[in-house]
Amino acid sequence: MNKISIENLTLHYSDDKESLQNISLGIPANAITVIFGPAGGGKSTLLRVLNRLNDLTDVSFMKGRVLIDNEDILDPRLDVITLRRRVGMVFARPVVLPMSIRQNLTYGLEVAGEKDKSKMDAAIERSLIQAALWDEVRDRLNDPAAALSGGQQQRLCLARVLALEPEVILLDEPTSGLDPISTGKVEESLQELKKTYTIVLVPHSVQQAARAADYAAFFLQGELVEFAQGDKLFTNPTDKRTQDYVEGRFG
């Protein structure tokens, strides 16, 4: 069952930095779908379409449909605020908001109008446990989030998204700045989280792509070259270009 259906999506920026060329792709629910390929291939662009963060950038041309639960999210009448709550995003660089750990976690709920303190406390504990951060910060929730280490900050960013109970989680190279141990913790959390959420991951290496992928999509210069189940795509790719990239012959 596909949670997200991308149909003939074409997109250009006005500065021609990255583009998407007629992408069609189904992203299954309750699985990790990995979007990988060399830089400039359109991976981040695709993620930013999925929660309409691209609204903030200079898109010069866009065509096609993106359905989440059969609803076209590119429809101009769509309520983007609600969409962004349903489709959370974790960025490559952990950006904690300049406030306490607790406030970082409740920010999304507060702007959504949540006032019930017990609900927020429950969300804090649940999301921190899910992001494997609870034991490290439970006693210092009121400390500034900036005081956490890089790995902890990135898990806080993940927890911040989880606190909103989204349906889809987008992760754009979430471990690119992290040490191997923190990376392992994040990857472990993702394996647990996919039971509840639909996860779209742009990995920071082919190795991570191979480790994490239930499904994998290989992007090259704005084109979707190949999409298949993870074990098939990484062991027995159909397209020569995928094979070359996976085996490290370019990229």
Add this chain to the structure above:
Amino acid sequence: MTVTSTSQTRHTTQRLGFSLLTLMTLLTVVPIAVVVIYILFLGAPAISWEFVTGFPREGMRAGGIWPAIVGTLYLTLGTATFAVPLGIGAAIYLSEYAAENRWTRLIRIAIINLAGIPSVVYGLFGLGLFVLFMNFGTSILAGSLTLSIMTLPVIISTTEEALRAVPQAFRTVSISLGATQWQTIRRIVLPQALPGMLTGIILGLERAAGETAPILFTVAAFFLPRLPNSPLDATMALPYHLFVISTQVPGMPIKIQYGTALVLMVFVLSMNFIATTIRSRARARRQW
């Protein structure tokens, strides 16, 4: 051998360069220090309780400068009332909402140019628009409005700068968590930019407090030994009073002139001090 001599030459050049730069720094600092000390030295004997809180007597040759102090205080507050909300609003629009296009570039150029207009021109403009056309008369209202227009460019550009200094990533994250643009501005951008904004605002108001030309035609009274009791009253003000007693009144005791200058200087410098304190405290606390 050659290596040592080259490195020695470099060393000498470097020392020469540093000495030159130190000298240039001294050349800018020393005159300021001399002015401050000079005013302090000549003005201090005039300072007394009566001088600060009393009314001028004997054709301003004796007594105090209380009405001028109060007038400058009112004018500063009046200027803040108009210029601060307008300036912050315009800066938020320019930094957060306006698209980069010819229209906003035009606005920015206009603001920069406004900051370069001589203050006496603002005075004349205020006379024409507020005093005569809008019929406010020579009044605190007309003077505050004139000073507001003069101060606005400073407030707008410093506030905009403070807003732009807030990392773009905070805005993106806030939006991605489902906040509206206004929630993002109110909860993230404004609190982070506030110290920078306050600093700019105070520095703008400080300039307004010390200006003579814009109030010359619009509010300042030559001699008015009572306190204003409505915004439509004229008032004495420190900079204009200083001008008057320095050039227009014969037989004026020097210590009264310098005493007035000292009070004005302390007034303006304490605003400056508040601004820099806010800035350095905020920098120490900043998490980015």
